[in-house]
Amino acid sequence: MTAIMDGPEATKVSDVIVCRDVHKWYGDFEALKGVNLTVEAGEVVVILGPSGSGKSTFIRCMNRLEEHQEGRIIIDGIELTHDVRNISEIRREVGMVFQQFNLFPHLTVMDNITLAPINVRKWSRDRAEELAMKWLTRVGIPEQADKYPGQLSGGQQQRVAIARALTMQPKILLFDEPTSALDPEMISEVLDVMRDLAKAGYTIVAVTHEMGFAREVAQRIIFMDGGQIVEINSPDDFFNNPTHERTKLFLSQILNH
Amino acid sequence: MKNKFLLGLVLTAVAVFLVACGGGGEEALSALQGQVSDLESQLEEAKSMAADAEAKLDEAMAMGDEEGGEMAASTNTLATVQERGTLLCGTGAGASPGFAFIQEDGSWEGFNVDFCKVFAAAILGDPEAIEPVVTTGTTRFPILQSGDADVLSNNTTWTFSRDTALGFDFVPTVFYDGQGMMVRADSGIETLADLDGGSVCVATGTTTEKNLADVFRQLDIDYEAVVFEDTGDTTRSAFAEGRCDGYTTDTSALVGSLVLFDDPSEVKILPDVMSKEPLGPLVRHGDDNWFDIIKWSVNCTIQAEELGITQANVDDMLGSDNPTILNTLGVEGDLGQAIGLNNDFCYQIISQVGNYGEIFTRHLGPDTPFNLSRGVNAQWVDGGLLYSPPFR
Amino acid sequence: MAQTTVSPPGSGADIPPPEEQSIGSRVMSYIFDIRFLGVLGQIAFILLLLVGAQRIFSNFGSNVDKLGRAQFICRDGRFAYRCAYDFMDNEAGFDIDDTALDYVNTDSFWWALTNGIVNTFRVGLLALVATTFLGTTMGIARMSDNWLVSRLSLAYIEIIRNTPILVQLLLIYFSVILALPDIKEAVQPFNLPIFLSNRGLIMAWPQFMSSASIWIAFLVLGVIQFQVMWMFLSRREEKTGQESSKFTWGLAGFLIIAAIGWIVSTAVAENEGLLIPNSSRIDEVEDFEKLMLARAGINHLSELAELPQEELDAVTLNVCVLRESSSEANFVNRLASEGIPFKISRNGSPAKAMAKYRDGSCEMFAAPKSVLAAEIATLETPTDHLIVPVKERPLVWSIPRFEKFNIIGGLLLTPEYFALFLGLTIFYAGGLAEVVRAGILSVSKGQTEAARALGLSEGQRLNLIVLPQALRVIIPPLISTYLSLMKDTSLGVAVAFQEVYLVSQTLMNQSGRALQIMIVLMIIYLSISIFFSAILNWYNDRVVIVER
Numbered sequence A: 001m002t003a004i005m006d007g008p009e010a011t012k013v014s015d016v017i018v019c020r021d022v023h024k025w026y027g028d029f030e031a032l033k034g035v036n037l038t039v040e041a042g043e044v045v046v047i048l049g050p051s052g053s054g055k056s057t058f059i060r061c062m063n064r065l066e067e068h069q070e071g072r073i074i075i076d077g078i079e080l081t082h083d084v085r086n087i088s089e090i091r092r093e094v095g096m097v098f099q100q101f102n103l104f105p106h107l108t109v110m111d112n113i114t115l116a117p118i119n120v121r122k123w124s125r126d127r128a129e130e131l132a133m134k135w136l137t138r139v140g141i142p143e144q145a146d147k148y149p150g151q152l153s154g155g156q157q158q159r160v161a162i163a164r165a166l167t168m169q170p171k172i173l174l175f176d177e178p179t180s181a182l183d184p185e186m187i188s189e190v191l192d193v194m195r196d197l198a199k200a201g202y203t204i205v206a207v208t209h210e211m212g213f214a215r216e217v218a219q220r221i222i223f224m225d226g227g228q229i230v231e232i233n234s235p236d237d238f239f240n241n242p243t244h245e246r247t248k249l250f251l252s253q254i255l256n257h
Numbered sequence B: 001m002k003n004k005f006l007l008g009l010v011l012t013a014v015a016v017f018l019v020a021c022g023g024g025g026e027e028a029l030s031a032l033q034g035q036v037s038d039l040e041s042q043l044e045e046a047k048s049m050a051a052d053a054e055a056k057l058d059e060a061m062a063m064g065d066e067e068g069g070e071m072a073a074s075t076n077t078l079a080t081v082q083e084r085g086t087l088l089c090g091t092g093a094g095a096s097p098g099f100a101f102i103q104e105d106g107s108w109e110g111f112n113v114d115f116c117k118v119f120a121a122a123i124l125g126d127p128e129a130i131e132p133v134v135t136t137g138t139t140r141f142p143i144l145q146s147g148d149a150d151v152l153s154n155n156t157t158w159t160f161s162r163d164t165a166l167g168f169d170f171v172p173t174v175f176y177d178g179q180g181m182m183v184r185a186d187s188g189i190e191t192l193a194d195l196d197g198g199s200v201c202v203a204t205g206t207t208t209e210k211n212l213a214d215v216f217r218q219l220d221i222d223y224e225a226v227v228f229e230d231t232g233d234t235t236r237s238a239f240a241e242g243r244c245d246g247y248t249t250d251t252s253a254l255v256g257s258l259v260l261f262d263d264p265s266e267v268k269i270l271p272d273v274m275s276k277e278p279l280g281p282l283v284r285h286g287d288d289n290w291f292d293i294i295k296w297s298v299n300c301t302i303q304a305e306e307l308g309i310t311q312a313n314v315d316d317m318l319g320s321d322n323p324t325i326l327n328t329l330g331v332e333g334d335l336g337q338a339i340g341l342n343n344d345f346c347y348q349i350i351s352q353v354g355n356y357g358e359i360f361t362r363h364l365g366p367d368t369p370f371n372l373s374r375g376v377n378a379q380w381v382d383g384g385l386l387y388s389p390p391f392r
Numbered sequence C: 001m002a003q004t005t006v007s008p009p010g011s012g013a014d015i016p017p018p019e020e021q022s023i024g025s026r027v028m029s030y031i032f033d034i035r036f037l038g039v040l041g042q043i044a045f046i047l048l049l050l051v052g053a054q055r056i057f058s059n060f061g062s063n064v065d066k067l068g069r070a071q072f073i074c075r076d077g078r079f080a081y082r083c084a085y086d087f088m089d090n091e092a093g094f095d096i097d098d099t100a101l102d103y104v105n106t107d108s109f110w111w112a113l114t115n116g117i118v119n120t121f122r123v124g125l126l127a128l129v130a131t132t133f134l135g136t137t138m139g140i141a142r143m144s145d146n147w148l149v150s151r152l153s154l155a156y157i158e159i160i161r162n163t164p165i166l167v168q169l170l171l172i173y174f175s176v177i178l179a180l181p182d183i184k185e186a187v188q189p190f191n192l193p194i195f196l197s198n199r200g201l202i203m204a205w206p207q208f209m210s211s212a213s214i215w216i217a218f219l220v221l222g223v224i225q226f227q228v229m230w231m232f233l234s235r236r237e238e239k240t241g242q243e244s245s246k247f248t249w250g251l252a253g254f255l256i257i258a259a260i261g262w263i264v265s266t267a268v269a270e271n272e273g274l275l276i277p278n279s280s281r282i283d284e285v286e287d288f289e290k291l292m293l294a295r296a297g298i299n300h301l302s303e304l305a306e307l308p309q310e311e312l313d314a315v316t317l318n319v320c321v322l323r324e325s326s327s328e329a330n331f332v333n334r335l336a337s338e339g340i341p342f343k344i345s346r347n348g349s350p351a352k353a354m355a356k357y358r359d360g361s362c363e364m365f366a367a368p369k370s371v372l373a374a375e376i377a378t379l380e381t382p383t384d385h386l387i388v389p390v391k392e393r394p395l396v397w398s399i400p401r402f403e404k405f406n407i408i409g410g411l412l413l414t415p416e417y418f419a420l421f422l423g424l425t426i427f428y429a430g431g432l433a434e435v436v437r438a439g440i441l442s443v444s445k446g447q448t449e450a451a452r453a454l455g456l457s458e459g460q461r462l463n464l465i466v467l468p469q470a471l472r473v474i475i476p477p478l479i480s481t482y483l484s485l486m487k488d489t490s491l492g493v494a495v496a497f498q499e500v501y502l503v504s505q506t507l508m509n510q511s512g513r514a515l516q517i518m519i520v521l522m523i524i525y526l527s528i529s530i531f532f533s534a535i536l537n538w539y540n541d542r543v544v545i546v547e548r
């Protein structure tokens, strides 16, 4: 397994996400304190950590929803700088799924999904709709295409959000607690889809509290605390032989929970 | 508090801007402030008018039920005035120098105001028992109609339709005037015809507005009329600011307004007379006794001048052996009683306000900035048009 | 409906049957039935309305009696209440200069009032559009990340919203517009044919000639072509998936058709003419140059500039035209482009122009041929005169030019119109900015993040995601802003703009029929209000359907 990089020479062509010594401040508060991470193409990485540890902040830095102040982030060979061309190119290649779904309530499911392909990728409507339908079928709700988000259940909405991200044909998928706003029955609907995507070979970075999913699907688990990466490990080692005291404490808390 | 502060800020900013731009700024600003307060007071007035109209409506309804009887009582203006103790006298916006102008201390002065005093002296024995009511070209008629004023003394022209269709009665004319045109002295305009292609500022709701249209149509002049709802000095200020090439209204008002210009020599009044404008007080139609009172109060001032009765000598005249004088002053006969007043009403007028000539001279004569000659406003014996019917 | 009973899930069958009730409690339950109470309330309301209306009408009746019979004289001189509005056919007698329709002071009161109404909409609708733009811009600027931009728009909003509109209006009219330079020193920005002075804004403006109808037909054809081309190319695009520059092709086609139309209508048109004595030896407009050279005794027109003023005055052509006619603009442009000095005398009617032509104060008369043909017959010796054809283009620019005190030609926005327009726009944009801001803030941050994460540009985000959602919050208060704006056009009375309120004030004064005109005025403003609330209701209904 790939270890934390310690120099630019070590970057391989297959590394689609490279974060080096990333710092992020909210005013005086330092939310990320020098984070390093490299993700290979096709890898599934799950980020765990207590609340407020900087998981969301980190993942949101990867598509510039948050701006990092120090360090470097290189996505698919393009560095995130202040250059808007870079930013928009990276956003095209990185799909994101949010905890709160963030579907556009004024558009139908179909329009939600085809909006970006038509306006950003400049596809014809037919092509966009064809692909959208394919993804809707894959996430299991092709019959909902003409409804508005407000008419769907939470699980259905999150599946639309996933289809929306995927129709853009991204190379990388970011999930920020995609199941946290869902009722228990709906969680599995969404996890099934994510499992499916992992098998299909997508590069995935996911923040989740679903330990079962992490153990089963992830190739690496990243444990964050206080704005730093405390431990990077394979799922087996992470859950069975955690190296750090902090990790042990965290695991004991959630497992006893 | 905050609003006031912001308003002050804006006004200051504008003032700075204007001063920086030089010339006319201050005048514009003070004119503006005047404007705002005028309009505000007009709004107030409109509101109170609306409330009044409602009250009137109710009154009218009550009247409708009870037939005639009540009607007479409520249209007895004399009784209303005597009970109130003051006379509501519509005197314009108080921006007409010489005729009705508000002094710095807030008091009203002018030729028209003195006629209000004439009526108050005759009816209440006290010339100061008047309450000037602000009127404009468009509000004056509703104000008189609704009873917010007992009489208008504001340079309103006596016309057929106002006397009939509008439901008013005009008493003898106190100022025979004509419509004039003011232009800038350096404009090269010498006659009305020279205004071809120019623009003219005029107040709406006036005879002036229609005369302008008629006269210029007759002359086949292409012109632009800029029509203001005059709330005091609006029309003239716009002309002064250069909005128009000409400014038209009654010649007397034009002469009076000269003192309002920064430099009166920058403007001139064309010799053309565009119309007949007999200006005089008016009352609501329907209260004949009230009409008589106002009519004969005016006649008294004219008659007194003709007879040589002045404020100074009126007491001596009480002992005159001329029966006409004695009748006029109420020493003999009981003329006053016939109109519900004391017999000495004319004595009161002359002793407290003066005769026509004295009023004219006081406000418009040689010692004033206006220096108007009597012209057609002289006594008939001097070749003028003033002619009081006999006090018999 | 109103009385559903909660039943345990999956057990619809075991609802207890309705209890047998005593007569009294049944009656009571009817009385307290929400539907019955609703109907009762409505009946009570209608009764109240009727009583109110009856009172108003009886008041009205007795007031009408007090007004006297003179107010209700019919055209035939008889008296009848139904003739209350007959006076409106009488001659108005006062001027309205800033009008969109043709109005002269000999027209009727009705027509004067109509012009007032048109003026109300003329200033109101333009202010409405401008308010929308300015308010939206200011609302967005207020939320800008740029410190200066957001502070400036905050200052604007606070100052504007916290001062009375009347003060602002008078300030704009008296202290800004009337404080502009005199017409003789009019400001001409960048030397464009635009003049800004205390007589208003005057600018060059296109004027259609009679041949324009042909050209316009071609333009319509061009638009249809554009549509067809667009549809055709889009369909091909969808089939092949390949982008093509639909817009460029459509536009190119449009321009070509427009150009052909221009050439055709120029070639076909022969409506314009010039009446001139035979003795002047002019057979076509091109001869003017020769005439000028001969008159001035020079070899080239450029030498005119060196002539002393009196000589120049002597050779200057004196042309009569009809006031504001398109022939004027056409012929003036023609002479100006050839550098021929001319003086224009504008006339209200052909008869007046002909009078000047006869007495020699005009050397020629430019007008449509049809007018000239009729007028030439009125001359003593028609054969001594001829009508020279003047070429025309479908569209000519009416260029402002100085004449005596004023600038004539072009399009004039009077200071009064301009002040009211600006005053309304600036004031209502301040309020609208806050509405827009609230609307945009109502769209959650998540929407913006989702849009960004999908790669939408900031412009697309605003247009496709934020504004459509914000609009649902913005539109209802926006429409009431529009409504207040329309009603506040009546402030035209403060700056001498003759909209319907000022006109009706004048009407009342000149006719003495306050009551009748008040009623008409109320109906007019009421219609405007109802119109806007209808739009609001329609919009609300529509939004509800789209939403759920």
Ligand SMILES: Nc1ncnc2c1ncn2[C@@H]1O[C@H](COP(=O)(O)OP(=O)(O)OP(=O)(O)O)[C@@H](O)[C@H]1O
Residues within 6 Å of the ligand: A026, A029, A031, A049, A050, A051, A052, A053, A054, A055, A056, A057, A058
């Ligand atoms: N916009 C912000 N402004 C200031 N501080 C912020 C902001 N967003 C996050 N933070 C702070 O940064 C820290 C990291 O936040 P982050 O949202 O990344 O935590 P997290 O690990 O995702 O927690 P959770 O599991 O609760 O979602 C927290 O202490 C939080 O308070």
Ligand SMILES: N[C@@H](CCC(=O)N[C@@H](CS)C(=O)NCC(=O)O)C(=O)O
Residues within 6 Å of the ligand: B091, B092, B093, B134, B135, B136, B137, B140, B154, B155, B156, B157, B203, B205, B206, B207, B208, B230, B231, B232, B249, B250, B253, B277, B279
């Ligand atoms: N005499 C004319 C013109 C009067 C007039 O123009 N009055 C203007 C001033 S220029 C005005 O506002 N006057 C105040 C008033 O009439 O109450 C008329 O009666 O119509």
Ligand SMILES: [Mg+2]
Residues within 6 Å of the ligand: A055, A056, A057, A177
């Ligand atoms: Mg989080």
